[in-house]
Amino acid sequence: MNASAAPTIQVRGLTKRFGAVHAVRGIDFAVSAGEIFGLVGPDGAGKTTTMRMLAGVLRPDAGTLTIDGVDVARDPERAKLHLSYMPQRFGLYEDLTVGENVFFYAELFAVPRRERIARSAELLHAAGLEGFERRLAGQLSGGMKQKLGLVCALIHTPRVLLLDEPTTGVDPVSRRDFWAILYKLRESGVSIVMATAYMDEAERCSRLALFHAGEVRHCDTPARLKASMPGALLAVLAAQPRAAHRAIAASPGVLGALLMGDRVHVRVDDAARRTPQLEAALRTAGVADARIEPTPPGIEDVFVALLGASPA
């Protein structure tokens, strides 16, 4: 990745309104070749609208949007030659077989016959869909459908790949296949933009844009975002995490307390000073088995800390 090269995707002041709803409010970001750029935020934050504008299927109201130097708003058809878009909802033909879907998308992008055969074999193998060529797409499992979507999206070797929550409802094995393909693409210099609701996936992205109410509030690498989080993070492990959460949420020095499965993530202004106070508060509340230890923040912690809202 060459930092001095012009970014593949350049977004400036991008805005979209639907009637009274201001879905995207003047966002800026840039994505370089070989980056996996993650869009993170709750539903309704503007991720899908942004994706659709990037894909050239929705016209922005204001702002500029270029992909490989092509103005997507002005000349969407030229931009579409080199991008691939996987909508949030499965967009392939369920009454066509796996092989027919791949063939159809290869033909729409005028992939030469030989290249199509070689590339579809390679992609189907990577996606674990070998031997399913004659199966109707509608009869595939959720994970297989999404992988087929990826195969169809990649059959013409795009320079930009746009994925809107591609692994939602996908089993862990399929997700692993999916990510293996994405990493390979990144190595070959494809720019990937991906909206995701999974925080573990967000961690794997090169950079993240944190969406909130139609704005990109923060945009950086996962590591730098975590470093920018104010305060220190403690994990409270208890048999009854809900009781622990209630006991400490209002303690002095607590900036935020987030229930995460079997534990509570507590962000405090000063870990050394507040740990004994928290232990005391837990004992008073009768949560006897609680254990407090420092923990590195995840993207969810960062999101909540920076934006005061949950990312999904």
Place this chain on the structure above:
Amino acid sequence: MSPRRLFAMVYKEALQILRDPRSLAIALVMPLMQMGLLGYGVSLDIKHVPICVYDQENSQLTRAIVSRFDAADWFSTVRTLHDQAGVRRAIDAGECIAAVVIPVDFSRTLAATGGATIQAVFDATDVNTSNIAQGYLQGVIAEVNAGIEARWFAAHGGQPSGIGQIDLQPGTWFNETLDSRNFIIPGVVAVILALIGAQLTSLTISREWERGTMEQLISTPVTALEVMLGKLIPYFAVGMIDAAVCLALAVFWFDVPFRGNLLTLFVATALFSLVVLGIGYLISVRIRSQLAASQIALLVTLLPTTLLSGYTFPIDQMPRVIQAITLVVYPRYYVTILRGIFLKASTLLDLWQPLLGMIVFAILIVWLASRAFHKRLD
């Protein structure tokens, strides 16, 4: 436009048609069903019209007249009535369409003056049937008259004058057997084609929206024109197959005479298919729900085709305002052409007016359709 992308669209659409039982049923079974229903069910001929007879005189002559009614295939005598109130009751009860009353002094008047009157009362709630029945009745009376006239002259010693003996021979051209089926069936083909054509394409675009395949499709370089043609071409083939099936049924099953030439028929049918498919496509682009699109397609094709195309109701019998409206009712041109080809052996040249009308429509619809679809979500 890229031939390769167009072929891909056509291929994909054809596969979907073949795998969708619903569109296959619409495409293949519906025309057969409708041809049977409309071919057998719709007939403007009436046979065995129920009539009642009140013969006040009841003489040899009047009985002979009544037996003439009986003998005619058009009527079936339901009942012989015996008073005027009975006439009223029979009509009110709907037992008969017409009641014939022969006055008590019929023979006497006839003998004295050479002319007499038979009264016929019609139930005109069904205007059409009563009109036709009236025509039939007059036909029978005319026959009777001819006989009476001849006998009257014989009885009074004079010779039947040549002037009085007008030989009434109604001239009927093109549909010599006066079988309304020959007139109806070519129109049925138009109705079926309009119905099915628009139904099929009305679902194509809305289906892509409903199933969520449109968003991905419009993110590819495929053009709006390729999408339109890719959807119209396979359905055009289906429409032409349907037309061939219906026309073959008309000729070989319903024995409608076919006198024109096949090329003219092909050109007209192709133009008509294009128009109805284009209309279905336009609806599909505008209406994103499959159900709504199919309902609207039914409305804009079936109503004008059955009511205003001249298929059942002759256009020149309509009020002038409605006649003017039929000029923009596209099926009227096709119905005119079909009848011309079937019954009159009209050539392309004879039919230049309706053909021009269809060409104008085809160009207009395809032009509108090509501009209707945009590769955008908003």
